[in-house]
Amino acid sequence: MPLVNGGKIADDSFVKLAVDTPLPEGGDILVPAERFLGDADALLKRGGKVGVIWPNNRDIAELVPYLGRIAAVALVFPTFRDGRAYSQARLLRERYDYRGELRATGQVLRDQFVFMLRAGFDCFEVKKQADAEAFMQTAKRYSVFYQPTGDGRITALHRRMQLRHSEGVGT
């Protein structure tokens, strides 16, 4: 499954661990939420980055105490029709100020890239190779956004205010 990181197809430095996979010596690991919470201090002490795979039906606030020390949060779209992770992503970015890697996993398809970017995702485990290759092009599909989110894209309302003011200056 291709990984898109920072807008480009990239290698994945993280190894995903299941609940019972033996802990590798070194290297970056993505750990399921339960395992992480059960053994957070030990996991964070070892060399290599630690990321957490967080299910979409668990309160993301539980992860807040660790946000400064983890390198990645992987949120889950069991199907692309299940949009709970969009709320979790926005909460992480906008309420809890999380600045590390925010990864979309599960059924990640081209036609949701823009929504995901707007919600704060910056890393994508893309289901289909063709979708991964079309990432940059798809990300530019829209130039107008009505809602303010934490992604910093300027909203329509804002742009109108700017236009109004610049017109005001000219007259």
Add this chain to the structure above:
Amino acid sequence: MYAYDEIDRTLVNERVSEFRDQVKRRLSGELTEDEFKILRLQNGVYLQLHAYMFRVAIPYGTLASNQLRALAHVARKYDRGYGHFTTRQNIQFNWIKLAELPDALADLAEVGIHAMQTSGNNMRNVTSDQWTGVAPGEIEDPRIWSELIRQHTTLHPEFSFLPRKFKIAITASDHDRAAIKIHDIGLKLIKNEKGETGFEVLVGGGLGRTPFIGKTIKHFVHGRDILSYIEAILRVYNQYGRRDNIYKARIKILVHELGIEKFSREVEDEWQHIRNSSLQIDDEVIEDIRSRFTYPAYEKLPHMPDELRQAAADPGFEAWRKNSVAPHKVQGYSIVTVSLKPIGAPPGDATAEQMDALADLADKYSFGEIRVGHEQNLALPHVAKRDLPALWKALNRLGLATPNVNLITDIIACPGLDYCSLANARSIPIAQELTRRFSNHELANLIGRLHINISGCINACGHHHVGHIGILGVEKNGEEVYQITIGGRADESAALGNLIGPGVKFDEVADVIEDVVEAYLALRERPEELFIDTVKRLGVEPFKERVYATR
């Protein structure tokens, strides 16, 4: 009318090209039907019994004449020459071809019409009172807020994959013509004691399998906070709404299961986090949106012009005027409802020719504006009273002056088994038969205001629960059976109807309804007592006794 600016136009065009690409990928097999289904639904495209159905949004029920012409053009070029106006201020085309849909959308985009989110589990078309801005006694014109919410809910990055569909309706009148109590969120525009604009917010209304009347979640939310408050409701719903069972996924079930107190606490907590964010709307933003609405330049006209006085001698005109013409906030003007309920025809249908002709009449008599109401009729919102006789003649020639607005033949019905893949029973033929039974105008007039609503399945697109008489088609042992309720209403006193007895067969429905009406005529205290009031006074029993005594 709200006029799109370059920003709005750009977004709609970007949406069209995105959908064109999606259709292309579907046709080439790159997208599976499962993947494509949601994408097409988000653009209003259903797969029905015979063909794709295309549902186009008419936000808060306002249309400019050039937009109505564009709808006529789509009906003519891509469909079979007609369209069907729905109970949620949409129009549906029933015979569209998938490969042509992007072109149809592009044609509509040219006049600022889109089909975004007219289906799918997202925030649907924002609906409103079809008389906004012209009804006397309105607290304030709510269209500015409707437009603000339309924009905010369009392609929302967080709430485009909700547990289930989500519908918002707005009114600014004491008399609710927008049925806000049967919406996921109902907004009633009000002023607080300081004279500031805000909303009473209702949540959790809805029909379908488990009908609920919406409950007030907050008595006053200031206008500047309305987007953050809506966002808080949606965020709670997106995270906690049920996704395990499609019939329990609407917000009404979440509100019911948590209880309104607990639900409102959750919303309040969330709201406190986000109310002082960039979601807060300042006056300048409101003014900017207001500035892109155009308002008619009304003339100073007499209350009772000679033309109207003379026409009063014509009983045909008078019959129409009494039912179709409503007071306007400006002296000398009227609001004219255009009945799409001719005797014997499917409710809510209009041909391309009728749409074109009505657009011309709107230019001539109504400042180029048309409205669409949830009762599946159209309206011309600014008609000078002196023009009423001429307008009536013109509408009559088009078959658009049936004098039955709010009468028993002004039936709301879903498309039913004639078109819909979800339906269990036919709706349209029931409506057609009923209009024939009550085609005598004197009889209909004698009965007075009476709303019949028909749904062809439990999903309740015909809002049968809130019809004064509700008819629900179900399937029983391979046969169409109809359950009949009385006493429902969708206005400010919204209530769900009660069953009057066992279900009846297709052929018997019209007889039973005739008996219900006969019972009412015998039971009412005086001619002015409306059907709905008689039911309220007496309950279901006396009707049941009379209707089922001989059955």
